[in-house]
Amino acid sequence: MEKPREWLREKSIAKKILSKSDVIFEVIDARIPFETRNSVVEKLAKERNKRLFIIMNKVDLVPESFAKKVKKEIEKEVPVILFSAHKSTGKREIENLIRKLSKENRLIKIGVLGYPNVGKSSVINKLKGKKVATTSPKPGMTRGEQLVKLAPNVFLIDTPGIITLEFQEDLALKGSWIPEKLEQPVEIAQKLIKKIQEKRPEAIKESYGVEPSQDPYETLKRIGERLNYRVSGGEVDIDRTAKKVLWDWIKGNIKAYWI
Known part of the structure; x- marks a missing residue:
């Protein structure tokens, strides 16, 4: 089966966003958290010494006990914020983190990365308090990158979904195709x-x-x-x-x- 032709372009987008960002928010799907972690994004973030946080979105679709169990497991490696764009769960926690970052007295850019359809744009819109990013159940609706101001010196970089090296079949099972x-x-x-x-x-x-x-x-x-x-x-x-x-x-x- 043919690998998506876009993967080289997507990997170059990931590298570009990582080089521009001080902090990375990797958004994953709470229903299939380990399958929607992107090893390429995490490896690149680690190599470039970027501060990485995992935003586990769609926690309203899973039991609380399941979400907490996953959080505990992933936090052995990376800090996790449980989030629901639909129910505003975790919004305050991210806002506190952004407040903390804004005190660093310099321009901070947060790259928001993840597979198509994990809800990156929904997370951004929820944090901004209005629709600034394209949301759609169709995977891959975000076109190009855009800057979203969250504080006087803190900006989010919204990006297209990063699909890297996978087959259509794997992406479809992740809900990303x-x-x-x-x-x-x-x-x-x-x-x-x-x-x-x-x-x-x-x-x-x-x-x-x-x-x-x-x-x-x-x-x-x-x-x-x-x-x-x-x-x-x-x-x-x-x-x-x-x-x-x-x-x-x-x-x-x-x-x-x-x-």
């Missing part, structure tokens, strides 16, 4: 369903009202039947169903999470 752009949406939706069935099988029934099968393809078929997605002739439209499941994952409509 638009389903319509996938060559094999059915295959990838089956992999996602298999993962959900392993980690939190009740999420399928909660989201679609169907009992999952041991066979992910059969589960996908049951979901299509329940949604009444049909092709001419009455067969289940499996392609449309697969894309719907992948979009539901991107939008946070499937309540599954794992370490």
Whole structure:
């Protein structure tokens, strides 16, 4: 499977933002925290001696006990702030950090990095208190970088999602690739369903009202039947169903999470 052609461009963006920034906020998805940590970003930050903080966004989509467990684990390496752009969780903690940084009597730039769709723009808008960054459930909606003023001497640098060296399939499972752009949406939706069935099988029934099968393809078929997605002739439209499941994952409509 072809790796995204954009990865070289994205890596160069990461390097550019890292070189411009004094502090890095790496935004990750609380549902799949370890899968949305970007090893390239973290390695580059470490090599350049940048202060790194992980903003674990979307904590409203996971149980509090799960979020705290993940925070404790990641904090063995990097400080973590639990955040929900939707519910304003963690906003005060970040504001306190920014206040502290603003006392350094020099211009401070904070680079905000992370995979597409982890909610970087939502975090920025919440901190600014108004919409200054593009938000969309479509991964990759931020185009180019922009500076956002948070204090007289503290600025955030909003950036496009950093995808680095991964295959479309891996990005799709992270919710970082638009389903319509996938060559094999059915295959990838089956992999996602298999993962959900392993980690939190009740999420399928909660989201679609169907009992999952041991066979992910059969589960996908049951979901299509329940949604009444049909092709001419009455067969289940499996392609449309697969894309719907992948979009539901991107939008946070499937309540599954794992370490």
